Amino acid sequence: MTVDISLTVNGETRTGSPEARKTLADFLRDDLDLTGTHVGCEHGVCGACTVIIDGRPVRSCLMLAIQAAGSEVTTIEGLATDGGLNPLQQAMWDSHSFQCGFCTPGFVMQATAFLRDHPDGDEQQLREALSGNICRCTGYQSIIDGVLLAAERNRER
């Protein structure tokens, strides 16, 4: 069965009629052509599918698309303004945070939530906050450095 839904994605109203069983991750990627959100495991462990829903980080593979009806969803595509990079993305670029890039959207969204909630968080807190996102390429240090750099720059502003 399908259900008609309307939700806000990256500030825009989007609609669709996904099957009830379709995950939010698949809906974003297939129906809304927002392929920035990646699917890495489909059972809620790797974090590559992380988006922000009504202010909270959420694994979009563990949510039915129809459950997001009426919500405000932010994906990786919704972060940068004017096609540029936002301060977190910029700091990650400067820090060589990533390599293959597949885990990246999930990390960026999770780090976005962390910086908002813990602007002065220390490295250990940050590592715990990001421990639900798996990266196979970097060994995490460069990602941690990127987020901490963004936090530092935010404080200087």
Place this chain on the structure above:
Amino acid sequence: MTRIAAERYTGASVRRSEDPRILTGSGRYVDDIKLPGMLHAAFVRSPLPHARVLSVDVSAARELPGVVAVYTGAEVEEMTVPGPDALSTLIGSAGPIPEFSLLATDKVRLVGDPVAIVVAESRYLAEDGCELVEVEYDDLPPVATASFALDPASPPLFANLGSNISRPHSRTEFGDVTATFDQADRVFDFHIDVHRHQNVPMEGRGSVASYDADSGLMTVYTATQSVQLSKIIVAMRLGLEQDKVRVIAGDIGGSFGLKIGASREELAAAAAARALGRPVKWVEDRGENLTVSGQAREESFDIRAAVSSEGDLLGLDVKMLIDTGSYPAMGGGVPDIIQAMLPGPYKLAALGFESTGVTTNKAPYVAYRGPWASETFVRERILDVIAKDLGLDPLEIRLRNVVPRTDPPAVMITGRPLVGITTRESLERVAEMVDIPAFRRRQAEARADGRYLGVGMATFIEAAPGPRAPGGPSGPMGLESMRLRLDEDGIVVLFTGQMPHGQSHQTTLAQVAADEFGVPFEQVRVVVGDTDVVPFGVTGGSRSATMTGGVALHGARQLKVKVLDFASHLMEVSAQDLQITEGNVWVRGDPDSAVPVTEIARRAADGEFGPDADADLEVVASFDGGEGGWSGGTHCAIVEVDAETGLVQVERYVVAEDCGALINPAVVEGQIRGGVAQGIGAVLLERSAYDQDANFQSATFMDYLMPTACDVPRIEIEHLETVPLDAHVNFRGVGEGGMIVAPPTVVNAIEDALAPFGVRIFEQHLPPARILELIAEADSGQ
């Protein structure tokens, strides 16, 4: 006044060109591809590890609305060209090549073996269709262990092999093994097991295949380490001429050796696309990736070591058994590299090496970052145990045995000259970075408090690309080619067969070319991933820093010569008086003469040249690796083991490494840290688990545990000043080293931590339960 030349890019941590798209979710991975009319494939997979297939009934699946086609293994055979495994045929095989069908027809050989392909309007529907396919199996006794596979009574996986020997026994000796062992003061015997674990890139395997009947052209979008190799195999198995296949790769979410060639599933999906006249996408899910894509490292070693009472490692005699899993992949070749590398950077006088490979009902043994890594594991492990037995310090025994750098260089007993190695320097540097005496004091205090800290080190070398072979190229897999062109917009375009999947080639190669040609970094573009456009290449074997960095360097110089020659006609000056810096061509000593490269390019494209000018501003360069060289280093870890829970925390991790000249330090360090993380994962968390009947037990991320940000500490890295060997190219590879040497580093540290219990470790996988078992076994004197 002479303009100061632009700051050099090479050696600087230039920000990556890849990142703006990666950071904004604009990368294009296989699963992001949508083509008009595209269908989705899923596979019916065997729930049994070893069974005859009696019947496959796809009728109900075919009736499901949304399912467009279902093909059994037999039907796929008719749609493809049967033959022996393509990769084995191309790369060569140490043993007989097994015969099998693309999808399983008469039998299945591992849990997850694909039996039929369902093609539907969505992946959801394709999986629904798979559930409706009824397969009748007749169980066969599973071959779950290497020891049973050796038994002639074990049912052969492959009829044409007649047994489960995938690589027949062979033995080679270097030096006088018998005499060395006869004369040694001490002979040690060890048995060491390395466990099965796997690549696990965050993106699985997959492809979108699209066939155009009018032109007869098959286009395959895929994730691969070599588009050309994939193309060769697609053409082979689909019975197409090479020029009728085009393979394109965009962004790739990691591979670590997994995505080489074209998988059985991708080939079946391509055949389906051709039959249906619609593009077919198949992207494996995590369950498929963990279960069938491939695994590695399941090897066991019996090792005899001949040692002097002062701690000289005189000789090794090693017997290796490798479990190559079911379908052939790379496992059969691993013993050869292990044999070649076993002496490492040490003065070994004699080596006896024998090996056997067996097939079992497990996933194929694929290349996994440093496929030969076990040679470093066993060697660095036994050095620690021997040291302890003789009352020597682990650093001391290594310094005693390491080959000094001489000119001419010492030669490994297995043949390769140890030219330019800096092993001694890396050992000494690590000792400085980690104040071991101070640590020993802290360790003693902690023990008094019931806390168990340990320090461990290990050293390695890897042939990245290796020293120049007499009369031959340095690099594995032959010469490296590159096409370089100054296009009409003044962009220096590099067409390379390298296929980056995290290595940052689009940045590093541009750095080298920008420096050598004389344009800003932004004026170089690196083109990858299209068989219509790039030369042959494979990304792997840690080759690209030397081979591709080198061909970019030389090729850029050659292109510059060509461009200056053309410019000399335009500017009516001798080419010798011209130079290119910061994107301008100008006469030496006359800055006002500067003409932008973009203008030179435009004029060449516009035809503004005389009859003598060659306006085809393109070169094809190739590079054989120059003098090549070794990469290597020493790693050291400090760990804490909780002796009540068995949990291990890596508190500190230190690296002193030498990978030659660095193109981009941040990229180099990222590669090392990623490899170390995989090594930590292998020891503490990761195991591809099968039960005693070859049923697979780690098909989700809840059972196959990946290291996270809480498991990998900060990794301190120092780069040694390298010994330049080549007049021009001294970049050396660094992709695999971290993963090669981290496991023995961590295991050595754990054993040191557990020294009060008398624990000796002869295995690589140490989950908490195993740590407690080792303590209990040592306690009870086992």
Place this chain on the structure above:
Amino acid sequence: MKLPPFDYEAPETTAEAIELLAEHDDDASVLAGGQSLIPLLALRLARPAVLIDVNGIGELSGVSASDGQVTIGAVTREYVAEESQTVAESLPLLAAALPFIGHEAIRSRGTIGGSLAHGDPAAELPAVARALDAEFVLRSRAGERLVSAADWFEGYLTTARRPELLVEVRFPAAGKGTGTSFLEVARRHGDFAIVALATSLTLADGTISDARLAFAGMSDVPVRATEAESLLVGERPSAELFAEAARRATADIDPPSDLHGSAEYRRKVAAALVRRGLRAAADNAIEGQ
């Protein structure tokens, strides 16, 4: 790993939900946070014909305290409980356990009731519920039914819930002199417990007047170490006492064996957690006085 097809209902009131449960009985699964159910669906291990999504029933969400009891609506998000002042003040054991539940993104959606109704013996909340003798409030066509934590967990992933809606869970507020600790041994930060221990100790005049020890990961349900609890009551905290409690707690227990730990391993770890957990709880109790 795509979900199988199912029919979907999104009741807006408890009454509607109850009717749907009665109508569909065993053919229906209740979808709350989805953090446990959706992976099961993705792996096609669960095949409900109908999913009853209760996320839209506002009255099922919320934390309130009265008369020494804290009531948490079944659909209260774990992160809401984590941020709740009431939980921090009155349910310190729950507050200590919540950060162990997966990762932040899981707790964004996962619910208190959902986790307890799923009944994974290696999860944190079932052990807390057992330790505190929580009360489960169910509603159905037949009316309201209360089930104690001791009776709630019947077996592996099996609870006493029939075609009923779990509407709220009631926890007794921590009394004066109570100290708690929640300790977990897991393979990695955020993983399910190999063994976890929820401990609560109440001290009166330096003597233990109440002791609760509930394990996760030691059986097919969360288990109370009742023999150890009896030993502790009436005694003064000491390392020797806690060591003996650890022996009693693990003497007759038969923990599971799996990829992450053998039965023997779990027993050893459980004993260590009892020693450590009791000391931490006692320290917290003393500090709080």
